Amino acid sequence: MDWWVSMPKVELHAHLNGSIRDSTLMELARELGNRGLVHFPDVERVILKHDRSLTEVFKMFDLIHILTTDHETVTRITKEVIEDFAAENVVYLELRTTPKKNVSKGMNKKSYMEAVLEGLRAVSTVEVDIFSEPNFDCPATAAIYARNNECASNGTGKKKIYVRLLLSIDRRETTEAAMETVKLALEMRHLGVVGIDLSGNPIIGEWLTFLPALEFAKEQGLLITLHCGEVPNQVEIHAILDFLPTRIGHACCFGEEEWAKLKSLKIPVEICLTSNIRTETISSLDIHHFADLYNSGHPIALCTDDSGVFSTSVSGEYSLASSSFGIQKREMFQLARNAVNFIFAGNKVKQELEQVFDLAAKTLEF
Numbered sequence: 001m002d003w004w005v006s007m008p009k010v011e012l013h014a015h016l017n018g019s020i021r022d023s024t025l026m027e028l029a030r031e032l033g034n035r036g037l038v039h040f041p042d043v044e045r046v047i048l049k050h051d052r053s054l055t056e057v058f059k060m061f062d063l064i065h066i067l068t069t070d071h072e073t074v075t076r077i078t079k080e081v082i083e084d085f086a087a088e089n090v091v092y093l094e095l096r097t098t099p100k101k102n103v104s105k106g107m108n109k110k111s112y113m114e115a116v117l118e119g120l121r122a123v124s125t126v127e128v129d130i131f132s133e134p135n136f137d138c139p140a141t142a143a144i145y146a147r148n149n150e151c152a153s154n155g156t157g158k159k160k161i162y163v164r165l166l167l168s169i170d171r172r173e174t175t176e177a178a179m180e181t182v183k184l185a186l187e188m189r190h191l192g193v194v195g196i197d198l199s200g201n202p203i204i205g206e207w208l209t210f211l212p213a214l215e216f217a218k219e220q221g222l223l224i225t226l227h228c229g230e231v232p233n234q235v236e237i238h239a240i241l242d243f244l245p246t247r248i249g250h251a252c253c254f255g256e257e258e259w260a261k262l263k264s265l266k267i268p269v270e271i272c273l274t275s276n277i278r279t280e281t282i283s284s285l286d287i288h289h290f291a292d293l294y295n296s297g298h299p300i301a302l303c304t305d306d307s308g309v310f311s312t313s314v315s316g317e318y319s320l321a322s323s324s325f326g327i328q329k330r331e332m333f334q335l336a337r338n339a340v341n342f343i344f345a346g347n348k349v350k351q352e353l354e355q356v357f358d359l360a361a362k363t364l365e366f
């Protein structure tokens with residue numbers, strides 16, 4: 001097995017609809033093509049094209065969302081995405097997704113999330129830990145917990161992946177829609193929802209539109225990670241840093257002042273190398289801010305962003321960072337392990353993950 005695959009890893013920045021296998025997207029496109037709902041050759045060309053600017057990426061997401069609009073498909077892609085991350089030894093996954101309404105499919109934000117949870121339960125290749133401190137007042141929770149425990153103790157010897165969910169607010173949404181997502185996250189806290197993300201096309205939307213919902217989320221104890229600085233917008237970058245999110249994603253278009261502020265606040269950054277290069281938010285790896293943040297000891301975690309859309313994997317990102325920045329395996333292992341400090345799950349999970357890394361340190365060859 002490839003060394004980077006065999007190393008345990010933590011994934012903190014993965015969008016569900018960006019992490020779909022190409023083969024599944026093609027299958028879904030073919031089905032819709034057969035029903036005359038899309039023109040398959042056009043869709044196929046878009047799916048198989050892997051160099052995409054930031055603008056094209058958001059067109060791609062609009063297309064993916066057409067292919068994944070029903071509950072059954074949402075369940076299927078969730079199951080497959082978790083199985084794919086587990087297959088490359090991701091031991092803790094924070095999966096984020098934007099709850100969606102689709103009247104023609106009888107879908108609302110809650111039923112969308114229920115379909116995601118159904119996907120978590122459908123995973124068969126690995127044991128999925130959805131929550132470690134269940135609330136037994138809720139019958140649905142108790143049922144899932146019982147099922148999970150059955151799985152843990154049935155002697156199958158399956159490996160385990162911890163999965164926690166983040167609900168994303170899309171920058172196209174209104175204040176009310178953002179608030180609805182936060183309320184849904186609060187309602188689903190006992191089902192493994194741990195936080196809120198702000199994502200979507202960075203040239204759309206105003207920070208002040210999302211602020212009331214994000215403040216409410218924070219007051220209620222949800223943890224928050226925000227896409228920050230994907231495009232040069234210094235006013236928004238400062239507003240986001242002043243909000244003091246628990247983590248931020250990307251941090252590409254920062255200037256001197258923004259770096260100084262970020263570093264003094266010590267806010268961990270989710271770094272997505274391939275995504276940044278493919279979308280041309282950073283022109284080449286030799287000028288990527290990973291190097292400066294890593295060398296200055298700033299908290300960072302390597303992530304994929306959209307492993308399907310950018311044809312990458314967490315192992316691939318570690319391998320790429322190692323070769324591009326000349327960092328040895330042992331240090332890369334330490335980087336993966338440090339990411340445990342920035343997860344949104346509680347101390348019990350952190351301790352269990354520490355043990356996973358301790359064990360791996362004894363068996364891996366560096």
Ligand SMILES: CNc1ncnc2c1ncn2[C@@H]1O[C@H](COP(=O)(O)O)[C@@H](O)[C@H]1O
Pocket residue numbers: 015016017018057061062096097098099168170199200201202227230275279305306
């Ligand atoms: C490339 N960098 C990025 N920047 C900002 N937002 C991104 C993104 N990559 C993905 N998304 C956000 O995630 C959605 C897809 O997953 P879900 O439908 O939520 O599961 C996209 O529509 C976009 O809102």
Ligand SMILES: [Zn+2]
Pocket residue numbers: 013015199227249305
């Ligand atoms: Zn992202």
